[in-house]
Amino acid sequence: MTSTRNPAGIRLVDLTLTHGRRPAVHHVSGHFAPGSLTAVVGPNGAGKTTLLRALAGLHKPESGTIAQDGTARIALLPQLAALDRAFPIACLDVVMQGLWPRLGAFRAASTQDRARATQALAAVGLDGFEKRPVGSLSAGQTQRLLFARLLVQDADILLLDEPFNAVDARTSADLLRLVREWHGQGRTVVAVLHDLDLVAREFPETLLIARDAIAWGPTAQALTAGNRLKARMMAEAWSDEAEVCDRAA
Numbered sequence: 262m263t264s265t266r267n268p269a270g271i272r273l274v275d276l277t278l279t280h281g282r283r284p285a286v287h288h289v290s291g292h293f294a295p296g297s298l299t300a301v302v303g304p305n306g307a308g309k310t311t312l313l314r315a316l317a318g319l320h321k322p323e324s325g326t327i328a329q330d331g332t333a334r335i336a337l338l339p340q341l342a343a344l345d346r347a348f349p350i351a352c353l354d355v356v357m358q359g360l361w362p363r364l365g366a367f368r369a370a371s372t373q374d375r376a377r378a379t380q381a382l383a384a385v386g387l388d389g390f391e392k393r394p395v396g397s398l399s400a401g402q403t404q405r406l407l408f409a410r411l412l413v414q415d416a417d418i419l420l421l422d423e424p425f426n427a428v429d430a431r432t433s434a435d436l437l438r439l440v441r442e443w444h445g446q447g448r449t450v451v452a453v454l455h456d457l458d459l460v461a462r463e464f465p466e467t468l469l470i471a472r473d474a475i476a477w478g479p480t481a482q483a484l485t486a487g488n489r490l491k492a493r494m495m496a497e498a499w500s501d502e503a504e505v506c507d508r509a510a
């Protein structure tokens with residue numbers, strides 16, 4: 262399920278993202294280097310999910326730019342809660358969704374495509390789950406399923422929104438192994454996380470964000486007590502009424 266990697270990073274220049282006129286991410290600049298493994302951390306409401314969606318091209322910048330270093334395939338793992346588990350769809354069909362961008366609107370899936378999806382299910386520990394309805398899975402199994410959908414996308418840049426949230430320890434360990442493998446293959450991985458111990462152990466780079474970027478660099482330097490305090494104080498100082506500023510004015 263691997264191919265020659267296309268090392269790809271993403272550069273942010275003075276990026277501001279809003280919901281309406283309310284800022285979610287404020288004048289952030291920096292670089293997710295090709296092949297880097299970066300945690301995005303910060304208080305609730307800090308703009309982490311909004312940033313990830315913008316990196317995936319799903320949220321248009323209010324101002325500033327998001328530029329890839331080259332042409333790269335990007336795949337997003339949304340938060341588990343974003344999946345409609347009441348929708349009657351079988352596991353294999355969820356994984357097949359990951360092939361849609363390459364199949365296009367009109368080409369039907371081939372036997373090979375189905376075999377790839379079946380292999381991806383096996384790779385995340387869900388062999389034999391092809392026909393199981395999504396609604397019958399546990400949270401951990403559902404997250405494994407979403408990782409299988411990511412696997413078939415064979416992306417150069419992987420964006421993971423709280424990939425280990427609400428899943429059991431065994432599932433976390435298995436999925437973490439996959440993240441390490443992706444990093445080892447030279448893919449660029451950006452993950453929103455809340456568990457700072459896990460970040461310190463496993464993620465070489467960290468972006469600490471509280472609407473503004475508080476720190477971005479090697480994890481030990483980004484996650485100092487001083488920076489964490491600053492992020493907390495910024496979050497406490499936010500006004501829900503604040504509108505986006507115009508630095509050019």
Ligand SMILES: Nc1ncnc2c1ncn2[C@@H]1O[C@H](COP(=O)(O)OP(=O)(O)OP(=O)(O)O)[C@@H](O)[C@H]1O
Nearest residue numbers: 280281284285303304305306307308309310311312
């Ligand atoms: N669809 C939306 N409409 C309006 N405001 C939104 C929307 N989505 C997010 N926001 C607001 O934008 C800000 C950033 O939200 P975001 O979900 O990006 O934060 P987060 O850091 O991912 O938070 P959490 O850690 O709680 O998941 C918050 O103030 C949030 O209320």
